[in-house]
Amino acid sequence: MKISARNVLEGKIIAIKKGATTAHVSLDVNGTTVMAAITNEAVDELKLEVGMKAAAVVKSSDVMIAVDE
Amino acid sequence: MKISARNVLEGKIIAIKKGATTAHVSLDVNGTTVMAAITNEAVDELKLEVGMKAAAVVKSSDVMIAVDE
Amino acid sequence: MKISARNVLEGKIIAIKKGATTAHVSLDVNGTTVMAAITNEAVDELKLEVGMKAAAVVKSSDVMIAVDE
Amino acid sequence: MKISARNVLEGKIIAIKKGATTAHVSLDVNGTTVMAAITNEAVDELKLEVGMKAAAVVKSSDVMIAVDE
Amino acid sequence: MKISARNVLEGKIIAIKKGATTAHVSLDVNGTTVMAAITNEAVDELKLEVGMKAAAVVKSSDVMIAVDE
Amino acid sequence: MKISARNVLEGKIIAIKKGATTAHVSLDVNGTTVMAAITNEAVDELKLEVGMKAAAVVKSSDVMIAVDE
Numbered sequence: 306m307k308i309s310a311r312n313v314l315e316g317k318i319i320a321i322k323k324g325a326t327t328a329h330v331s332l333d334v335n336g337t338t339v340m341a342a343i344t345n346e347a348v349d350e351l352k353l354e355v356g357m358k359a360a361a362v363v364k365s366s367d368v369m370i371a372v373d374e
Numbered sequence: 375m376k377i378s379a380r381n382v383l384e385g386k387i388i389a390i391k392k393g394a395t396t397a398h399v400s401l402d403v404n405g406t407t408v409m410a411a412i413t414n415e416a417v418d419e420l421k422l423e424v425g426m427k428a429a430a431v432v433k434s435s436d437v438m439i440a441v442d443e
Numbered sequence: 444m445k446i447s448a449r450n451v452l453e454g455k456i457i458a459i460k461k462g463a464t465t466a467h468v469s470l471d472v473n474g475t476t477v478m479a480a481i482t483n484e485a486v487d488e489l490k491l492e493v494g495m496k497a498a499a500v501v502k503s504s505d506v507m508i509a510v511d512e
Numbered sequence: 513m514k515i516s517a518r519n520v521l522e523g524k525i526i527a528i529k530k531g532a533t534t535a536h537v538s539l540d541v542n543g544t545t546v547m548a549a550i551t552n553e554a555v556d557e558l559k560l561e562v563g564m565k566a567a568a569v570v571k572s573s574d575v576m577i578a579v580d581e
Numbered sequence: 582m583k584i585s586a587r588n589v590l591e592g593k594i595i596a597i598k599k600g601a602t603t604a605h606v607s608l609d610v611n612g613t614t615v616m617a618a619i620t621n622e623a624v625d626e627l628k629l630e631v632g633m634k635a636a637a638v639v640k641s642s643d644v645m646i647a648v649d650e
Numbered sequence: 651m652k653i654s655a656r657n658v659l660e661g662k663i664i665a666i667k668k669g670a671t672t673a674h675v676s677l678d679v680n681g682t683t684v685m686a687a688i689t690n691e692a693v694d695e696l697k698l699e700v701g702m703k704a705a706a707v708v709k710s711s712d713v714m715i716a717v718d719e
Contacts, residue, residue: 306444308500309485309577311409313440324671326531327549329689330439335404340380341437342672342689344503344536344549347447351441360440362446365482366573366711367436368410370399370654371382371429372420375651377707378646378692393464395600396618398482411465411482413605413618413710416654431653434689435504435642439447449547451578462602467620468577473542478518479575480603480620489579498578504642505574506548508537508585509520509567510558513582515638516623516715533669534687551641551674551687554585569584572620573711587685589716606715611680616656617713627717636716643712644686646675647658647705648696 312363314339318355321348332361381432383408387424390417401430450501452477456493459486470499519570521546525562528555539568588639590615594631597624608637657708659684663700666693677706 316334328348330341339361353359385403397417399410408430422428454472466486468479477499491497523541535555537548546568560566592610604624606617615637629635661679673693675686684706698704 306446306498306578307489307581308440308444308446309479309481309489310438311482311485314406314408322671324531324534324669326529326534326536327669327671329434329671329691332439335406337383337404339383339432339437340434340689341439341447342434342504343437343439343447344449344547346536346547347439347449351439351445351447353439353441357441360444362438362440363432363436364574364576365398365409365411366480367432367709368408368412369379369431369709370401370410370412370416370420370422371377371431371651372422372426374652375647375653375705376650376696377651377653378686378688378696380689380692391464393462393600393603395598395603395605396462396464398464398484409482410654411711412654413616413656415605416656420652420654429651433643433645435687436502438502440444443445446578448576452544452546460602462600465600465602467572467602467622470577473544475521475542477521477575478572478620479577480572481575481577485577489577491577491579495579500576500578501546501570501574503536503547503549505570505640506546506550507517507569507640508539508548508550508554508558508560509515509569509582510560510564512583513584513636513716514627514719515582515584516617516619516627518620518623531669531672533667533672533674548585549642550585551587551685553674554587558583558585567582571712571714573618584716586714590682590684605710608715611682613659613680615659615713616710617715618710619713619715623715627715629715629717633717638714638716639708639712641674641685641687643708644684644688645655645707646677646686646688646692646696646698647653647707648698648702
């Protein structure tokens, strides 16, 4: 599958915290931590585990820009 | 201002392409390109220019996880 | 690639309208039209064309529920 | 109320799973399952129940396109 | 139609700027300006015009919180 | 930090409800309640408390427009 989302940041899973319905999955991407809030179902279906290679995928329209004042 | 968004990826602006209402701003973040689709107004108000330091800000609920099949 | 997004609706591209930076791509999914607003770059990179099979992908946290009053 | 969101997919609720704050509501839309992650409060206020008719509403800017490689 | 989105901010349209595919619609909500980026098609279908009453609708998962440092 | 998001609605926190991973934070903005679904981590890091001044921040592409039928 190829996807239209412009941002695919490759990294490694460093933490998974499942909640009641929503899980937080943290990746190390070149030394920066990226956190995703996804469904518990997705964690199970993709068999996500700490140490696995994975990518953070973000649609451009969900990215904001910030600058120092 | 401090924001609740968990992902603040610091980088440098490498390209700005304004459309009729929507602009595409690309950052280099540790060698990876991150693209943001924001309003032309925001580009003007923040005085964004190629070469400036800037950060890509993404809410965790807008991050997906992908793995190789 | 397998993605955490829970909604992958398979269909066929019935219209593509490129703007200055943002394109609208419409799919027929079992007789229902689904519209995506994506970047022109994504349209080019994925070589999207009317008549192609494609899927609309949506993260669960971007889906709302509506009921009749 | 009429809304600007381009995608209103009519179906029937087939599952509701409430978490601590976030609920997952699944609809059957013409044989395809569509999952929404919404607040528990919304489930209560809209009195959502399995078997009810409901629609999945998605803004076009939250829809991505995927194609087979 | 009743929708699960928790935030429905009632106001009046004060500006509409159509781009090639994306339009910016600004509302006055109790003296604060709220801007929406929606499709040109939605502007046409809802017959939006400056001076009309309208509401800005936002899903809770798309709202961030910021505090002064 | 200055951010590209066009909507920064200043108000006061009136309720915080933490779930297992996701928290709901409600602000009073000029008499209107605005609800945000953010991570528990963000609530802790920003030291959010009922009674604090805070702003709801929303990207324009996450705002829809609704009108009465």
